[in-house]
Amino acid sequence: MRRRVVILGSTGSIGTQALDVIKRNPSWFEVVGLSAGTNRTMLDEQAAEFEVEHTALGADEAEQLVRDVEADVVLNGITGSVGLGPTLAALRAGRTLALANKESLIVGGDLVKSLAAPGQIVPVDSEHSAIAQALRSGTAREVRRLVLTASGGPFRGRSRGQLAGVTPAEALAHPTWDMGPVVTTNSATLVNKGLEVIEAHLLFDVGYEHIDVVVHPQSVVHSMVEFIDGSTIAQASPPDMRLPISLGLFWPNRVSAVGVPIDWTTPHSWTFEPLDTAAFPAVDLAKQVGRAGSTYPAVFNAANEQAVAAFHAGAIGFLGIVDTIQRVVEAHEQDGPLTRESLAAAEVWARAAADALIAG
Structure with a gap:
């Protein structure tokens, strides 16, 4: 059955790759809605190419688009917590939510989970897509541990002291993935991996004590699931986001010829290393925030966005990003029930x- 798809964040990295998947498979997908943040020109060009009548600009219009357009799948590729509204709208409308906007789940927490029917959220992050695929090998009772892989970013192997003087340009030189500036910087600090740990907990209902991060520089094994009998199931493929995007759009089915498989006729060497939590404390901090729940993940995410912007503006150093997040989280006090209003106020x-700490 041909699936009607709404793509939110269509002009970004996830959105453009999703449109490429759809363009290659017109018999399986029909684009019925597109939204962008600010790039109206590119949005109009996409709408013309895919003959899409319904478009939106900005998160508020995207939320309304999701409510108004009949669709089977909503791919949320918006960056940042502004994607929460469209995520909630997609779930309320009964759409399958292909989720690349991890922040909306992390920030929304129980608000999002309370609306989601079983299987309604399909992860698009490569790590969580890998876990979802591996989990099909056993039952929930048979899972011992989730293992998220991390490339280690451009600063893998450096000590905390060696990170003090790195530049924004160096932080944007990711060795594996081509992503936007915020996500790329988050990968350099490993804040992104911390967010993914919270996301994994929320998606798969596995306790934080059973979620580990391992550094895998080749980024071929995208994540693993360890089962109670000692078996570990890993999902491996060359780095290409079109594969998890296609699964998000067509889950639980696979789309043919999306990516290039591993060439098993040539030698390969894959390595795995423990995470240096002294140099990269963001993952441990994220676990603390995830356990605290409520508005703490929203505070973590918002403080990070301010700190990343300050780093690229030259107002703080690289180490100041996570240091700022930690100080803001420690100063936060949750008050009252979790609502969209309390989340907005916390942000x-x-x-x-964060701005006050940065201004110093």
Whole structure:
């Protein structure tokens, strides 16, 4: 059955690759809605190419688009917590949510989970797509541990002291993936991996004590599931986001000829290393934030966005990013039930608190 797809964030990295998957498979997909952040020109060009009548600009219009357009799948490729509204709208409308906007699940937490039917959220992050695929090898009771792989970013192997003087240009030189500036910087600090640990907990209902991160520089094994009998199931493929995107759009089915498989006729060497938590404390901090729940993940994410912007503006050093997040999180006090209003207020507070620390 041909699936009607709405793509949110269509002009970004995830959105453009999704459109490439759809262009290659017109018999399986029909694009019925597109949204972008600010790039109206590119959005109009995409709408013309794919003959899409319904478009939106900005998160508020994207949320309305999801409510108004009949679709089977909503791919949320928006960057940042502004994607929460469209995520909630997609779930309320009963759409399958192909989720690349991890922040909306992490920030929304129980608000998002309370709306989601079993199987309604399909992860698009390569790590969580890998876990979802591996989990089909056993039952929930048979899972012992989730193992998320991390490339280690451009600063793998450096000590904390060696990270003090790195530049924004160096932080954007990711060795494996081609991503936007915020996600690429988050990969350099490993904040992104910390967010993915929270996302894995929320998606798969596995406790934080059973979620590990291992550094795998080749980025071929995208994540693993360890089962109670000692078996570990890994999903491996050359780095190409079109594969998890295609699964998000067509889950649980696979789309043919999306990516290039591993060439088993040539030698390969894959390595795995423990995470240096002293140099990269973001993952441990994220686990603390995830356990605290409520508005703490929203504070973590908002403080990070402010700190990343300050780093690229030259206002703080690289180490100042996670240091700022930690100080803001430690100063936060949750008050009242979790609602969209309390989340918004917590984010406003966190941004102001981070800005004050940065201004120093």
